[in-house]
Amino acid sequence: MSGHSKWANIKRKKGANDAIRGRITTKISREITIAVRMGGADPTGNMRLKLALSKAKANNIPKDNINRAIQKGAGATEGAGYEEMTYEGYGPGGAALMLDILTDNRNRTAADVRHIFSKNGGNLGETGCVGWMFKQKAVFVVEKETFEDEDELMDIVLEAGAEDMQGDDDVFEITADPAAFDDIEKALAQKGIETASAEITMIPDTTVKLEGADAEKMQKLVDALEDNDDVQNVYGNYEIDE
Numbered sequence: 001m002s003g004h005s006k007w008a009n010i011k012r013k014k015g016a017n018d019a020i021r022g023r024i025t026t027k028i029s030r031e032i033t034i035a036v037r038m039g040g041a042d043p044t045g046n047m048r049l050k051l052a053l054s055k056a057k058a059n060n061i062p063k064d065n066i067n068r069a070i071q072k073g074a075g076a077t078e079g080a081g082y083e084e085m086t087y088e089g090y091g092p093g094g095a096a097l098m099l100d101i102l103t104d105n106r107n108r109t110a111a112d113v114r115h116i117f118s119k120n121g122g123n124l125g126e127t128g129c130v131g132w133m134f135k136q137k138a139v140f141v142v143e144k145e146t147f148e149d150e151d152e153l154m155d156i157v158l159e160a161g162a163e164d165m166q167g168d169d170d171v172f173e174i175t176a177d178p179a180a181f182d183d184i185e186k187a188l189a190q191k192g193i194e195t196a197s198a199e200i201t202m203i204p205d206t207t208v209k210l211e212g213a214d215a216e217k218m219q220k221l222v223d224a225l226e227d228n229d230d231v232q233n234v235y236g237n238y239e240i241d242e
Contacts, residue, residue, distance in 0.1 A: 020227075027232055028056050029069040030102060034082060036073025047181070051199055058197040085109075088131055089117055089124040091221050093214035095238035096130035097122070098202055103230040112228055120221035121214075133237055134202040137163075138181040140174040140188065141196045147172075153193070160187035171196065175203065204237030215240045 031052040039046035043053055056066050083106055087099040103109040117124045140157070144167070147153060153172055154165050161180030166173050176184055178200045185198060210218050218238055225231050 023227060023229065024059055025061050025065055026229065028052060028059060028061055029065055030082075031232060032056065032066060032069035033073040034084075034102065036070050041070055041074050047200075054195075054198045086127070086131070087113055087124060088127060088129050089122055090130070091117075091120075091122040091236065091238065092217040093208060093210045093238070095208045095210060095218060095236055096133050096204065097222075097225075098130060098134060098235040099225060099231050100233040100235075101230055102232050109228075109230040113225070113231070116221070116224045116228065120224055121217040122221050130237075133204050133206070134235060135205065136178055136200060137203045138176045138178045138184065138198075138200050139203070140176075140184060140198045142172045142174070142188070142193060143196045144170055144172065146196075147193045156187050156191055156193070157184055160184040201233075202235040204235075207237050207239045210238050210240050 032049065035046060035049035035052045039048055041049070043050040053066065082102050082104050085101040085103070085106065087101055087110075089097050089099075091097050099113065101109060101113075114124045116122075142153065150165075150167055150172065153174075157165055157174050157176075160183045162174050162176040162184055164175045166175075174184065181198075181200060185195075188195060218236075219240065222234055222236065225234050
């Protein structure tokens with residue numbers, strides 16, 4: 001599993017236990033609420049909402065939950081007290097981690113996240129310590145069981161502005177500049193090609209291979225961070241074998 005490839009995480013979340021699925025639903029619902037509050041309830045003109053809804057779809061979030069989150073955002077009854085921040089730090093083996101934070105109490109969140117890092121062999125760093133290692137990219141995942149013609153898919157996405165496409169046994173992963181997100185999404189839709197996920201994420205310039213104890217510690221650290229209600233996303237430059 002790679003720290004920057006979301007597909008393994010999506011598959012894991014789809015089969016997660018009820019407690020984990022509950023946390024995932026809460027985080028995505030919160031993101032939808034904030035997106036609506038900041039940019040309105042129409043995803044056509046609200047990229048953040050469009051991405052949150054795509055994430056909800058990828059994680060099989062019930063429509064009732066999605067609708068409630070949209071209504072909360074439209075009514076501005078929740079989310080007004082939340083702050084957005086980015087935390088950066090190092091995990092086992094010197095691997096870099098970036099966290100998207102959404103919190104209503106920054107002191108509590110800072111203490112909790114610092115404790116999680118130190119307990120699991122990592123260190124919470126200063127702003128900018130690892131951010132330079134990552135680039136923001138649009139990433140689309142297409143399952144091969146839904147569309148298996150690699151050459152045709154590559155022609156479609158490159159024409160629409162994609163920078164690269166890689167495949168493994170199960171999926172094709174398409175990467176692009178975030179500005180090309182809409183064009184690629186439309187090109188895929190016009191051809192009836194469904195995406196397993198479509199998001200704007202952070203991808204590292206280089207990766208660190210972790211094995212043995214470091215790999216186990218990193219997985220525990222990432223799991224603990226993702227379990228924290230205030231941590232929306234975890235990005236890393238590590239690679240761990242399945």
